[in-house]
């Protein structure tokens with residue numbers, strides 16, 4: 211029997227039982243849809259991380275408080291407050307004289323009430339060092355960033371992120387004006403150039419103040435949240451990391467690397483840790499999708515077994531007019547694959563639609579999320595649905611092909 | 623050489639312990655071009671015999687030689703090939719595909735031949751026209767009258783131009799007029815050179831054939847030539 215004809219017959223059979231065909235496809239539809247979404251969202255999240263690392267620069271080394279498992283996410287990243295890193299640690303690294311280390315910035319973060327005139331808002335602030343500008347390649351739009359002297363002297367000066375400046379002052383010039391953060395007055399000395407969202411952090415909606423001022427006046431703490439060390443070129447990142455570790459051990463009086471109370475990470479390490487998290491998520495979703503596909507496969511097998519019984523006379527007749535075993539097997543396999551492939555196509559369309567929606571939403575929220583729907587993922591989904599059809603179709607198809615023609619014709 | 627040569631053919635059904643003998647040691651031969659009728663009361667094994675002769679069922683003991691080949695030595699695929707090309711079947715209960723057009727019903731056997739798809743329609747049309755159904759091609763099989771259904775079944779049996787045509791009670795469900803139309807078709811086919819084997823329990827219908835084999839309780843109890851043969855014409859009128 212010709213394949214084209216089996217296909218044609220299958221369509222007729224499917225069309226004759228629309229509701230049932232659709233229900234039997236449901237498992238495959240959901241499974242394939244989830245597969246497409248996993249591939250696309252996985253790639254989108256990866257692009258987000260990559261974009262973040264690109265915007266941070268690959269020659270940055272991060273220093274976080276607390277020890278961490280190799281490759282795993284640092285403890286500090288999981289929201290545990292550890293106070294082992296100090297302002298002085300950063301200064302020690304900066305003053306060590308290593309020729310490849312061209313900048314060290316320390317950071318603390320907070321959010322508090324900001325008052326301008328009679329306007330009151332809750333705004334993020336970032337306590338950092340004067341070296342921030344250099345380490346992060348940030349630029350000032352108007353005015354200036356604070357100096358190292360102002361930083362050390364706990365100067366009450368602030369630079370505004372471009373969005374904060376817009377929110378608080380509109381079109382007025384904020385330079386020289388006073389704002390109160392947590393009732394402490396700061397003088398505005400500069401407005402930063404817009405940087406957009408870098409990774410998960412919007413750089414433009416924060417206020418930059420000298421780190422000691424943020425620690426003592428705003429947060430009442432004595433530690434820093436993290437530090438970034440800028441290396442002159444990517445090839446020295448590894449040696450710089452070792453160097454930073456030695457300095458910190460000396461500063462903290464640690465002799466054994468196992469006792470480290472800090473974590474030094476390069477941007478690529480960060481990527482590895484994040485990839486591990488997203489991979490775990492993808493694995494979980496893939497498991498869900500496989501279950502849906504297998505359940506869908508059994509559903510279809512069930513439907514096809516029922517169809518074989520229902521069409522016993524038809525099968526008997528086909529055999530009586532000359533169909534071979536292989537013709538009947540092929541007919542039922544093609545029918546099953548027609549169902550699963552149709553389900554796969556519908557699922558792929560829904561999957562693509564949802565991926566587009568996810569990407570659009572993420573992009574509207576300001577994330578650098580690329581929409582990734584590759585031809586190969588669609589092809590893969592198609593191949594999976596055909597495979598499901600073949601695997602779960604073989605049992606009903608063989609049962610049909612083995613029917614004895616005369617018994618099948620007598621069947622009522 | 624005979625087209626069909628049956629030696630000591632027996633058939634029994636087994637259901638667990640219960641053994642039902644249906645055919646008991648039949649011996650006969652049918653030549654190419656013959657028109658034979660198999661007669662016998664209900665349950666005498668006529669349909670069973672026809673199914674065995676038509677490669678749809680297997681015998682329990684004895685030998686069935688078709689055109690010089692021992693059928694019990696044929697593989698499944700060879701049997702399928704025989705059903706496809708050598709024989710055509712008109713069943714006691716028409717066995718048309720429901721919710722399928724007359725044309726597609728007639729096409730069914732072509733799907734399992736080497737015929738190319740574009741030729742199917744023309745062939746099926748010709749076969750349907752030869753049984754007087756040229757005007758019903760696109761009707762659904764469920765919408766036809768009994769006589770029309772039987773003629774679709776005949777067109778389907780003819781379509782591969784088999785040398786042997788089996789008809790199991792082809793007039794059993796029909797009024798006398800459509801019955802005669804159907805018998806006319808078989809007589810014409812026989813005149814064109816097809817061998818026809820007809821099963822019936824009516825003497826009158828059997829007399830359209832050239833020869834009558836009588837079955838009783840699975841045994842052959844008679845084998846005679848028809849001396850006063852009935853000739854049917856297309857209008858359903860009798861013609862001597």
Ligand SMILES: Nc1ncnc2c1ncn2[C@@H]1O[C@H](COP(=O)(O)OP(=O)(O)OP(=O)(O)O)[C@@H](O)[C@H]1O
Pocket residue numbers: 635636642644662663664665666667668669670671714823
């Ligand atoms: N699968 C089976 N198992 C047991 N007995 C069967 C089976 N199929 C048929 N028989 C028996 O074989 C006998 C012959 O059946 P068959 O259909 O050949 O009769 P028939 O001569 O065609 O009768 P009719 O004129 O009513 O069509 C019957 O008694 C029937 O009960």
Ligand SMILES: [Mg+2]
Pocket residue numbers: 668669670714790
């Ligand atoms: Mg019968």
